[in-house]
Amino acid sequence: MQQLERFFGLSAHGTTVRTEVIAGVTTFLTMAYIIFVNPMILADAGMDRDAVFVATCLAAAIGTAVMALAANYPIALAPGMGLNAFFTYGVVLGMGNSWQVALGAVFVSGVIFLLLSVLPVREWIINAIPRSLKMAISAGIGLFLGIIALKNAGIVVDHPATLVGLGDLTAHTTVLAMIGFVAMVALDRLKVPGAIIIAILGVSIVGMILGESQFGGIVSAPPSIAPTLLQMDVFGALEAGLWGVIFAFLFVDLFDTAGTLVGVAHRAGLLDAQGRLPRLRNALLADSVATVAGAAMGTSTTTSYIESASGIKAGGRTGLTALVTAILFLLGLFFAPLATSVPAYATAPALLFVACLMARGLAELDWEDVTEYVPGVVAAVTMPLTFSIANGIAFGFVSYAAIKLLSGRPGEASAAVYVLAVLFVLKFIFLPG
Numbered sequence: 001m002q003q004l005e006r007f008f009g010l011s012a013h014g015t016t017v018r019t020e021v022i023a024g025v026t027t028f029l030t031m032a033y034i035i036f037v038n039p040m041i042l043a044d045a046g047m048d049r050d051a052v053f054v055a056t057c058l059a060a061a062i063g064t065a066v067m068a069l070a071a072n073y074p075i076a077l078a079p080g081m082g083l084n085a086f087f088t089y090g091v092v093l094g095m096g097n098s099w100q101v102a103l104g105a106v107f108v109s110g111v112i113f114l115l116l117s118v119l120p121v122r123e124w125i126i127n128a129i130p131r132s133l134k135m136a137i138s139a140g141i142g143l144f145l146g147i148i149a150l151k152n153a154g155i156v157v158d159h160p161a162t163l164v165g166l167g168d169l170t171a172h173t174t175v176l177a178m179i180g181f182v183a184m185v186a187l188d189r190l191k192v193p194g195a196i197i198i199a200i201l202g203v204s205i206v207g208m209i210l211g212e213s214q215f216g217g218i219v220s221a222p223p224s225i226a227p228t229l230l231q232m233d234v235f236g237a238l239e240a241g242l243w244g245v246i247f248a249f250l251f252v253d254l255f256d257t258a259g260t261l262v263g264v265a266h267r268a269g270l271l272d273a274q275g276r277l278p279r280l281r282n283a284l285l286a287d288s289v290a291t292v293a294g295a296a297m298g299t300s301t302t303t304s305y306i307e308s309a310s311g312i313k314a315g316g317r318t319g320l321t322a323l324v325t326a327i328l329f330l331l332g333l334f335f336a337p338l339a340t341s342v343p344a345y346a347t348a349p350a351l352l353f354v355a356c357l358m359a360r361g362l363a364e365l366d367w368e369d370v371t372e373y374v375p376g377v378v379a380a381v382t383m384p385l386t387f388s389i390a391n392g393i394a395f396g397f398v399s400y401a402a403i404k405l406l407s408g409r410p411g412e413a414s415a416a417v418y419v420l421a422v423l424f425v426l427k428f429i430f431l432p433g
Helices: 002-008 017-031 034-043 049-071 083-092 099-118 122-128 131-153 172-189 195-209 234-239 243-268 280-297 308-313 319-341 344-364 370-386 389-406 415-430
Strands: 077-079 156-159 163-166 302-304
Touching: 002 017, 002 319, 017 195, 017 308, 017 319, 034 049, 034 077, 034 083, 034 319, 034 344, 049 077, 049 280, 049 302, 049 319, 077 280, 083 099, 083 131, 083 243, 083 389, 099 234, 099 243, 099 280, 131 156, 131 172, 131 243, 131 344, 131 370, 131 389, 172 195, 172 344, 195 344, 243 280, 243 302, 243 389, 280 302, 308 319, 344 370, 370 389, 389 415
Parallel strands: none
Antiparallel strands: 077 302, 156 163
16 A cells, blocks of 8 residues: 555545545446447457457556556546547548558557657647637547447438438337437436446347347456457558548547546646646657557557546546556456447447537637637538548648638638648548548
8 A cells, every 4th residue: 555655646646545446446437338339330340349349458458557657647548439430430431441451540640649749749739739620620529429329329321312311210229229328318417427338238238138139148258359469551551641541540639638638637636837737748658659559459549538537526636546447447358248249229329428528529619700610610510421530620620721811810820730731632632532
């Protein structure tokens, strides 16, 4: 206990080992849904679901442990929602790349992120991007998740005349998904720990009883990670000209991580007098290391989770909270049969709930300035409607730069914005699709 006290500085942060353990368990329960959802999404890309399950648990455990030991923050990491959907439905199914090439793009983005975390340019990059675009991109990813959730639930289906239409709302799986979503939101409102995972498992159990899905067991030895381990095709990603995709992975991870770190640290009272986050470099290193390791093992981009705020609310203030969460992700390796028993209609409510949470970014736009909110809305709307996070980012930057320039306010956009806007235009001209 004394060693934990000294290493994490528990007394200096006004906490105890017991409080940190409870906080770590709370954080795990609020984000454990990722070990069920992530393998299902990446399996649609042709990846081995069991291997992705192992990679998900290991990437989350490694990233969270590094955050705990190197940065001493109560912040957990795992494969990011939205980025996993972009990986499968955008890069693989949408663009026709193999999942190995997509993993290569994630790996390259992680290496670049690692370099940016070490070099003193990360703050310049973060500050160069307009706040309105940061908020809108987060919301757009939420909308992107939302349409995938509604599709998996059977609520939205394709239509030859209108592109999309309403599905069969009387189907058992669709009804279960809708009930699961309402129950999930209600449990969260009642502040029940693990509301998301409780709803997922509840819907899965009812579905099994009704014969809509099969029960595969609960506990077993961890599956083999061999089908995805070191399968990333880095040269393939570079040869395929996926720099726009690599940038999208990097951009979203960088700003999602920065926003999560500052937001969660603010709630925990960990910011300094200038509102800055101490040990930011170590925190960003944890995120980038987790992305590189995750891609090597077989999962999409790993990032910091806003769900860490639940552990902070339970009293977590140091890296010991994150270390407990990391250990629980390792224990999660033994629940592979349960993960493979969870059907798509059971995880759809979780996707939709996360989509609702992320859509709050639209409220942060400056709705009094048309040159700020219009590019933001354009970025957010084009993500789900083009089924691409990368396209949404591109449309956001191009519209922001063009509107500022033509409205006589060019100085309100940084040089980086104009450079990126030009690059995106050239991409659309010479590398369409």
